[in-house]
Amino acid sequence: MLRFDRQHLTQSDTLEFVSERDAIEELSDLFVFLADHDFAGYSPTYEQLARSIAANTQLLEFVLTSASPNTRRGRIPVLFFAATHDRILANPYSEIAAMYRGDSTGNPFPPFMDLVDKEREAIVTNMRTRSVQTNEAGRSSILSLAFGRARNGVVAPTTLFEIGPSAGLNLFFDLFRIDFMREDTLLACAGPQEASVRLTCDVRGPNLPPFPADQFTPISRSGIDPNPIDVRSEDERRWLQACVCWPGIADRPQRLAAALEVARTSPPHLISGDAVTDLGQALTQIPTSEHLIVFATWALAYINAEGRQKVLATIDELGTTRDLDFITFEEPRFTSWVEPADAEVFETYLGEGTPTQLSLRSWRGGVCTTTALAIAHPHGRWIHWLEENHG
Numbered sequence: 001m002l003r004f005d006r007q008h009l010t011q012s013d014t015l016e017f018v019s020e021r022d023a024i025e026e027l028s029d030l031f032v033f034l035a036d037h038d039f040a041g042y043s044p045t046y047e048q049l050a051r052s053i054a055a056n057t058q059l060l061e062f063v064l065t066s067a068s069p070n071t072r073r074g075r076i077p078v079l080f081f082a083a084t085h086d087r088i089l090a091n092p093y094s095e096i097a098a099m100y101r102g103d104s105t106g107n108p109f110p111p112f113m114d115l116v117d118k119e120r121e122a123i124v125t126n127m128r129t130r131s132v133q134t135n136e137a138g139r140s141s142i143l144s145l146a147f148g149r150a151r152n153g154v155v156a157p158t159t160l161f162e163i164g165p166s167a168g169l170n171l172f173f174d175l176f177r178i179d180f181m182r183e184d185t186l187l188a189c190a191g192p193q194e195a196s197v198r199l200t201c202d203v204r205g206p207n208l209p210p211f212p213a214d215q216f217t218p219i220s221r222s223g224i225d226p227n228p229i230d231v232r233s234e235d236e237r238r239w240l241q242a243c244v245c246w247p248g249i250a251d252r253p254q255r256l257a258a259a260l261e262v263a264r265t266s267p268p269h270l271i272s273g274d275a276v277t278d279l280g281q282a283l284t285q286i287p288t289s290e291h292l293i294v295f296a297t298w299a300l301a302y303i304n305a306e307g308r309q310k311v312l313a314t315i316d317e318l319g320t321t322r323d324l325d326f327i328t329f330e331e332p333r334f335t336s337w338v339e340p341a342d343a344e345v346f347e348t349y350l351g352e353g354t355p356t357q358l359s360l361r362s363w364r365g366g367v368c369t370t371t372a373l374a375i376a377h378p379h380g381r382w383i384h385w386l387e388e389n390h391g
């Protein structure tokens with residue numbers, strides 16, 4: 001039987017490439033892939049559940065038929081985990097809720113199945129009406145370095161525009177405290193000392209990132225998302241929690257709650273729309289007197305290949321008329337315009353969360369350059385800077 005491996009994933013555009021295979025078998029492999037690469041050593045409860053789900057044909061059939069037909073197949077397992085977690089949060093006295101909180105231990109699969117049986121309809125509704133919204137503030141540690149690198153030599157006030165911001169938490173990166181460590185040594189820090197959102201990023205590999213000398217305050221914070229999260233709505237905040245707070249990761253709920261509070265103080269300007277069709281119109285509203293940074297983190301993964309090329313074409317067309325930077329923090333297969341980092345670097349970090357590539361495409365005076373900056377943990381826990389001696 002064909003199993004997923006890194007080579008298949010990097011060579012293919014979407015996980016639908018195996019569509020001639022039995023859909024259940026494919027879905028089972030996806031759960032195993034998540035268990036091996038995203039949950040192992042990070043969220044033991046999700047790892048255990050993913051392996052049990054992968055072996056249960058009846059449950060896989062339920063998952064497959066619950067998703068709407070246009071959901072990208074590769075995203076169905078994460079959507080299912082979020083759809084069930086939402087119901088677990090709504091049933092705080094259930095056995096599985098106690099396990100998710102870490103209040104009790106044991107095999108989570110039987111109480112998980114009890115919950116699925118009890119909440120079948122609500123889970124299906126979630127899967128049909130919601131989308132994956134893992135808005136992870138931890139990515140700000142990685143973005144802060146890319147923003148600093150992009151603004152090298154820029155004096156104009158900078159506006160940030162995010163593709164797929166979800167609730168837009170990373171638009172507030174400058175209000176978070178970020179400590180960059182090498183093992184136990186503090187290398188650099190950024191953001192207010194007293195910030196409620198506190199991030200730590202471990203610097204790995206031979207190169208040091210260019211730590212910005214000072215943090216900048218964006219002149220505006222906006223973005224475009226087909227399902228923007230309204231940080232003032234309790235219901236939407238719970239959906240975000242269901243997506244973001246994988247069981248067993250102690251710091252994520254507190255970090256999410258703190259970041260939501262920051263965003264609630266002065267909500268970002270989030271346009272409800274599709275980046276594939278509506279990005280150009282949104283970006284032309286931004287004055288040319290401002291330096292524009294457009295960024296996408298784990299959002300291009302949710303857009304098909306044709307759509308991603310349209311997004312790039314929109315950015316490039318604008319780049320011929322004004323200076324701008326386009327920062328992406330995505331799996332390399334979703335940014336075909338960037339030369340992927342050496343496969344050996346990826347291999348080093350397999351099993352520590354999907355290694356994610358940070359890249360910068362800059363337009364200056366009508367000239368475009370593209371650089372792979374770093375490989376990092378998808379939630380910003382570590383970074384391996386690729387560029388040497390950037391002056």
Ligand SMILES: C[S@@+](CC[C@H](N)C(=O)[O-])C[C@H]1O[C@@H](n2cnc3c(N)ncnc32)[C@H](O)[C@@H]1O
Pocket residue numbers: 131132133134135136137139163164165166167170224225226227228273274275276296297298299300302303
């Ligand atoms: C996994 S979440 C990532 C959220 C955020 N970028 C982060 O890194 O924390 C993916 C986001 O992409 C958005 N998205 C999906 N398709 C999109 C599209 N065509 N245009 C803009 N955003 C899209 C989703 O609604 C969702 O908010």
